[in-house]
Amino acid sequence: MADGGDQLEMPPVENWLTDWDWLDDQWGENAIDIWNSVREQCPVATTERYGRAFMPVTMDTVAAVANDTENFSSIWVNVGRPDAPRSPAPPITSDPPEHHGHRRLLLPAFSPKNVAPLEEKLRTFCRTLIADLDGSDTADAAEQYSQHIPVHGICILTGIPEQDAELFRDWIYRNFQLGPRDNAVRAAVATEMGDYIDALLHERLENPQDDMLTLVANAEIDGQPVDWDLKLGYIRLLIIAGIDTTWSAIGSGLWHFGQHPDEVARLVAADNDDLLWNTASEEVLRYYAPVTMARKVVGETEVGGCPVHPGDQMLLTFPAANHDPAAFENPEVFDIDRAQNRHVAFGLGIHRCVGSNLARLELVVALQEWMRAFPDYSLDTSTPTTWANGQIRGPRNIPVHLNR
16 A cells, blocks of 8 residues: 555455455445455455455344444544545534434425426436437436436436536546545545535525425524534435436436347336336346445444454445345346345444435436437447445446437
């Protein structure tokens, strides 16, 4: 490990069982094969690259960690340098009992009742993005389509200005791709986001509106005002976790279906068959689950037979659990008819994703509108797809032929 001041440089991984690294260039494209290989040898992998850290890869071990809030703290939600600057983003970075109040504050905004009215707005937006491709024979389905849709959704729901979308994309890239190894980058992103959100919330205090920014600016829990830093954290979470996660899921679906015209044909033919569309989108979430979380060990315990100690880090590979043959029949088969699909793409336990209703709606709408417009599209295999490494895994470019 070379230390160039604030930035760490790591050698390529040669043994994923004893020296894994979710920032390694092999991770993004080959993560499923990596998890499967590790699982065949041991339920838990280890590494010393960022201090002592563990990576459970079975459903049982992942669930055991996710549900144990006494021995595993959410104060750290990514595996990285122990000296890395960290900013609060409740409820995801909070533990009981404080966690419950933070989650209770945000949950109503993402209820099915609140999310359902967004469907037509999302469809209209998707059609606008598709119309922008008129006259083109090729496209990048990530940069020109999937990466814009969750930004639109989260901005409608919260009141965050959509014209700042490029700023969000820059923060997401720097935070997840550069920040884990570079403390200066992580600190800069935290400062920029904090200043931006601070201005938004102060503006809402002066000019309240019927939106989530106003709710957060005036937030109280059990009659007590929420600390200002935690209010900044709520919005930080919605920008970071509410955008990249879903555009990665949408992109993974488009990348997959662009190689399977038979599945696209079935979905297009069954345009109004909610059951088929739901099972297909849930299979996208299972097979290509984008989000991996982490915990800090705070108690003496064990995971999968491996002793762990306070200060260790624990990577929660929900996507790996979704490929565990002990939990799913034929997990390596992508099956759009999979009826039994209790996947954990949205996590487990008290930190299960608060925005899952919105993410599911955005995924189905995005796939439906794209396939209706381009039922014969195909992946352009002459241009390689680049996959993001680290906490949120997904395709960053999806070159396609539209085949109108």
